[in-house]
Amino acid sequence: MTMSTNVLAGIGAGRDRKPFAIKEWMFARGLTQGDIRDRVGISQSVVSRTIFGSANNRRVLAYLRDEGCPVHALALPTDMKA
Template sequence: MSAAAVNPHAGVKNGRKRRPYLIMEWMDARELEQKDIAEKAGIKAQSIVSRTIRGGANNRKVLTALKELGCPERYLGLPADMQGDQ
């Protein structure tokens, strides 16, 4: 998939650049589950994690948790104000 490719199933602006399958592969390789991301983000609803990964939502807590856990930013399609932050 090229850098300009979009997620045709996403409904949110930045979420359209998210790579859900790469995020899920990354999580699987680290034996992380959505509940782990929800816990790290401090949220109770795993559905928010799922929607954010798939690009249907842009929950900043979830995106920050994924980023802090080491998920490559190029997979996340981050909003401009979250890009490059450490």
Template structure:
């Protein structure tokens, strides 16, 4: 099948929030930069959602991918 089912369940949300805090990046600023709600960003960080725009933005900002537990299709895009 090739898709990692429920990849968000393995997301290390505490580490992501720590990383965001250490880089002075807010959930609201991420939401505003990609024109979605802060709650969608939070749900994605906590693994309840798998919003690819949020995950891509976190990767672009430099968040370590091992914290994110990216879906396989997004991992391939990031690697390319």
């Protein structure tokens, strides 16, 4: 296993997600999972699982990407990279 693999995640794109880099970015902007939940309109558990890589909710990932979260930390699914 390499250091770039997210041991908290499942398989697929989320496996390479960097949750702690995402959380640092969120903290620097005063953004919480609850804020994302409210803005995207889904449950906080889905937001959390997406950040930590065990889910790939495209609405959460698109929101984070559009707000300026570093794309390398998000490890977006192939269809969202364009």
